[in-house]
Amino acid sequence: MVSVRLENLVKRFGKVTAVDHISLAIKNGEFVVLLGPSGCGKTTTLRLISGLELPDEGRIYFDDSDVTYLPPKERNISMVFQSYAVWPHMTVYDNIAFPMRIKKVPEDEIKRKVKWAAELLRIGELLDRYPHQLSGGQKQRVAVARAIVVEPAVLLMDEPLSNLDALLRMLMRSEIKKLQRRLKVTTIYVTHDQVEAMVMADRVAVMNKGRIMQIGTTEEIYNKPANLFVAGFIGSPRMNFFEASVSDTILDTGYFKMKLPEEMKQVLEGYETVIVGIRPEDIHPVERGIPPGVKPIELEGRVDFIEPLGSDTIIHLKIGEILLLVKVPGSYIVEMGRKLKVALDFNKLHIFDKKTEKAIL
Amino acid sequence: MRGKNKIFYHNFLPYLLLLPTGIYMGVFIGYPILETIRLAFTHPYTGEISLYNFQRLSRDFHFWNALKYTFLLAGIVIPIQVTLALGVSLLLLRRFKGSNMVLYIFLIPLTISDVAAALIWYNILTGNGYLNRILINLGLLKSPLHFFGYQYRSMEILAIVITEVWRATAIVFVIIFAGLQMIGKEYLEAADVFGASTYQKFRYIILPMIKPSLQTALIIRTLFAMQIFGVVWILAGRDIPILAGETYYWQIELKNPNVAAAYSLIIACISIFLGFLYIKLLKPEYLER
Numbered sequence: 001m002v003s004v005r006l007e008n009l010v011k012r013f014g015k016v017t018a019v020d021h022i023s024l025a026i027k028n029g030e031f032v033v034l035l036g037p038s039g040c041g042k043t044t045t046l047r048l049i050s051g052l053e054l055p056d057e058g059r060i061y062f063d064d065s066d067v068t069y070l071p072p073k074e075r076n077i078s079m080v081f082q083s084y085a086v087w088p089h090m091t092v093y094d095n096i097a098f099p100m101r102i103k104k105v106p107e108d109e110i111k112r113k114v115k116w117a118a119e120l121l122r123i124g125e126l127l128d129r130y131p132h133q134l135s136g137g138q139k140q141r142v143a144v145a146r147a148i149v150v151e152p153a154v155l156l157m158d159e160p161l162s163n164l165d166a167l168l169r170m171l172m173r174s175e176i177k178k179l180q181r182r183l184k185v186t187t188i189y190v191t192h193d194q195v196e197a198m199v200m201a202d203r204v205a206v207m208n209k210g211r212i213m214q215i216g217t218t219e220e221i222y223n224k225p226a227n228l229f230v231a232g233f234i235g236s237p238r239m240n241f242f243e244a245s246v247s248d249t250i251l252d253t254g255y256f257k258m259k260l261p262e263e264m265k266q267v268l269e270g271y272e273t274v275i276v277g278i279r280p281e282d283i284h285p286v287e288r289g290i291p292p293g294v295k296p297i298e299l300e301g302r303v304d305f306i307e308p309l310g311s312d313t314i315i316h317l318k319i320g321e322i323l324l325l326v327k328v329p330g331s332y333i334v335e336m337g338r339k340l341k342v343a344l345d346f347n348k349l350h351i352f353d354k355k356t357e358k359a360i361l
Numbered sequence: 362m363r364g365k366n367k368i369f370y371h372n373f374l375p376y377l378l379l380l381p382t383g384i385y386m387g388v389f390i391g392y393p394i395l396e397t398i399r400l401a402f403t404h405p406y407t408g409e410i411s412l413y414n415f416q417r418l419s420r421d422f423h424f425w426n427a428l429k430y431t432f433l434l435a436g437i438v439i440p441i442q443v444t445l446a447l448g449v450s451l452l453l454l455r456r457f458k459g460s461n462m463v464l465y466i467f468l469i470p471l472t473i474s475d476v477a478a479a480l481i482w483y484n485i486l487t488g489n490g491y492l493n494r495i496l497i498n499l500g501l502l503k504s505p506l507h508f509f510g511y512q513y514r515s516m517e518i519l520a521i522v523i524t525e526v527w528r529a530t531a532i533v534f535v536i537i538f539a540g541l542q543m544i545g546k547e548y549l550e551a552a553d554v555f556g557a558s559t560y561q562k563f564r565y566i567i568l569p570m571i572k573p574s575l576q577t578a579l580i581i582r583t584l585f586a587m588q589i590f591g592v593v594w595i596l597a598g599r600d601i602p603i604l605a606g607e608t609y610y611w612q613i614e615l616k617n618p619n620v621a622a623a624y625s626l627i628i629a630c631i632s633i634f635l636g637f638l639y640i641k642l643l644k645p646e647y648l649e650r
Contacts, residue, residue: 052550073438073556098565099555150555317406 001186002062002153006047009058009137013043018044019055020210029184031177032215035197036207037233042190043158045207049188050156051075062153078152080160084143086131092118092142093127099150117145120179137168146175148183155180158190161196173200194234198222206230228357231277231350237314239277242322243354246271255320258297260346267361268351274360275352280314280327282348286341288332296343299324303340317342400622414623418607422603424624427602434518434593434603437585438525443575444583445526446534450541451563458575470533475591478528483509483596486520509596517597524592529585533578540574541567576643580636 004026011019026032034042047053049060051072060068067075078099086095088349093114100110118124121141131139147155161169161174177200180187191197196217197204205215206229214226225231231239244251244258246268251258258276260268268274290296290347301319308330315326315334326342334340351361404411419422427615449467453460470478486508493505507513508520544567552562590605599606604624612621 050554052553072554073558077554079551080556081547081551083547084546085543085551086550087551087566087570089572098557102556102558102561146555 001028001184004031004154004186004188005059005061006045007048007050007059007061009045009048009055009060011041011053011055016051017201019048019211021058022210022212024205024212024215026186026188027160029186031180031187031189031200032198032201033189033191033201033204034207035191035194035204035233036213038192040207041210042192042207046156046158046188046190049154050077050079057324076153077156078150078154079156079158080140080143080147081158082162084139084163086134086139086142086146086162088131090130091127092123092129092131092134095131095142096127096146096149099146103150113149114145117149119146120148133231136164137172140164140172144179148179148185154184155185155187157187160189162191162193169196176200193235198234206233208233224359225350226359228275228277228352231352231359235279237280237325237327239279239350240324241275241277242278242324243273245273251276253320253322255322256297258299258344260297262297264361268337271353271360273354275354275357276346277350277352278324278344280325282345283317283324283326284343284345285315285326285328285332285334286343288328290343293347294343297346297349298341298343300339300341303334303338306334307335315340362572370444397622397625400619400625403619405617405619414619416445418620418623423599423602423607427604427607430518430601431587431589431604433602434521434525434589435520435583437522438529439579439582439586440520440527442530442533443537445530446537446578449534450538451567453538454541468531470528473528475528476595479524479592479595482520482524482527482648486523511600514597514600517601520596521593521601524596525589528592529582533582536574536578536581537571540571543574544570572643576639579643580639583639584632587628587635604631 004024006022006024009019009022010017021042022045024032032047036042042138044053048055051067051070051074051226054069058068059066062075086092087098090098096114096117097110100113105113114127115124118127121139121144123141123145126134126138126142131142134142140163143160148152157176161172164172172195189197189200198221201218203215203217204221206213206221208229214221214230216224221230221234225234228241232241242253244253249260249262249264249268251260251274253276284294284296286292286296286298299319303315303319304318304323305316307316311330313328313330313332313334315328317324317326317340324342328334349361351357352359370506400551401414402410402412404413449463453464473481474492483490488505488507488509493502496502497505508516510517548566548570549562552566557565577632588605589603590609593601593603594606594609599610605628608621608624608628611624
């Protein structure tokens with residue numbers, strides 16, 4: 001097990017810069033997820049770490065050794081592919097044994113380790129089968145077993161759950177996480193699914209357009225997004241955003257004004273226009289009673305639409321031309337078209353610079 | 362009335378639609394096969410059903426030579442073709458500048474008929490041909506290399522092999538190349554990640570995964586090799602007797618359709634047997650049945 005350090009990695013494909021000066025330090029045994037929309041460079045970054053792709057600039061270190069230009073087989077890594085890449089002409093046993101056979105491990109040790117990995121992933125009774133006789137979830141387990149059996153220094157996973165159905169995906173994500181805790185292997189995991197990222201990761205690196213927008217724990221990324229992209233990308237339903245002009249401690253959207261506490265004066269000094277963000281769950285209907293600890297900023301709007309989701313309900317609240325989504329418990333009933341007073345929680349308010357899109361608050 | 366119509370369509374329409382194909386196959390495939398079988402088992406003089414034709418050809422040393430040379434040529438040509446096609450396919454799989462050009466050039470012989478191909482190589486290899494003239498003008502040879510004539514039969518075989526390899530490797534290549542391209546990129550990348558060398562990747566991943574294509578290519582090539590005719594007939598005539606050549610000889614020169622039919626039947630039986638053998642031996646056991 002090793003630590004992984006990326007320094008200013010750049011990878012271009014023709015005119016497209018897929019990976020744009022990425023630096024990232026991953027601790028020994030850490031589970032880091034690269035999260036981002038498709039085309040953000042997360043898979044390319046993973047392939048650079050694997051050695052399947054070589055960077056145009058920058059360095060990759062495993063502990064202190066420079067592996068930037070080493071071929072994959074000299075890096076002591078293993079990988080779980082999106083398509084599983086379980087070889088169709090080999091039985092499950094042979095698939096798992098293949099990496100060890102290549103390394104000329106004695107056959108009785110291979111047997112022992114295949115058995116160990118198969119038991120860990122509960123595929124012991126499938127060892128004699130061919131991949132076409134397996135379900136997607138079983139193939140996925142075989143791919144993971146093959147990846148861990150070589151005891152890699154770094155385990156790479158490229159959207160390993162994206163081809164599974166929703167239920168299996170939920171099951172597998174906790175299993176993979178538990179497995180990683182047990183094996184304490186440094187793991188880099190690529191996904192576009194934010195829930196997957198947040199559930200599994202020790203730290204999440206949110207990527208966009210070839211850059212890392214923010215890296216932090218789930219809690220940090222969710223509660224203290226560093227910029228507009230991360231704030232909008234993480235969370236479902238999405239964070240509410242609206243533009244406001246600043247004068248002193250008053251934010252004016254053109255439809256309503258918000259008076260912020262006096263101590264904000266210094267923070268907002270020098271900004272003319274800002275973008276305000278608030279998550280749907282941080283807006284509370286006043287008539288339900290405001291939860292303790294909330295510093296309320298009260299607004300009134302009209303209920304435009306209601307999305308009942310069972311456990312929760314999403315209320316679309318219109319204030320002038322501004323649409324705010326409000327998340328309330330499913331038990332709370334509200335009629336469409338009526339007026340509704342809500343309180344924004346100032347403690348949960350995010351303010352971004354309109355020009356740089358970076359967080360001010 | 363409408364109901365009756367419906368039943369008619371339901372019951373008979375499928376057969377009606379199959380009829381043209383059925384007639385075509387009956388006239389152009391079914392009838393010739395039956396006629397060949399009838400001829401082969403009919404005594405040419407008495408008209409009785411007999412094994413005379415087979416006895417007749419089995420006593421002919423030309424038959425045994427034809428059998429020998431047909432298999433010899435197949436045994437030399439096919440391994441060369443498969444190896445070459447596999448090599449070129451692997452080369453073209455890693456795309457490089459001009460790889461498409463190489464692909465197209467490699468496919469040109471596919472468009473040329475066997476007789477034309479034989480004539481091209483005859484003009485190159487003959488005593489006064491391009492090869493000899495170039496070599497003599499360069500001072501590398503004093504007298505021309507002889508490829509043709511009864512006393513140079515081993516050279517004739519060489520000329521046939523060269524022509525066949527040049528002419529028909531492309532079809533093997535097309536099939537194998539298609540098979541190689543079907544292998545998902547991630548299967549090979551997984552082999553890279555898990556430490557396989559280039560040779561190990563070829564031996565343990567690529568080769569087993571193109572087994573179905575190899576099987577198809579081998580069957581097609583072997584069947585055609587059993588029927589080899591034009592190239593041999595033009596380059597060597599009856600110096601190198603072959604089964605299809607003997608069929609032609611008996612039919613056209615000796616005007617004996619019965620023995621010719623017996624030859625045809627033997628070629629067919631050998632082809633069916635070999636095809637069956639390939640399917641049994643090269644069965645990709647992992648594929649869904």
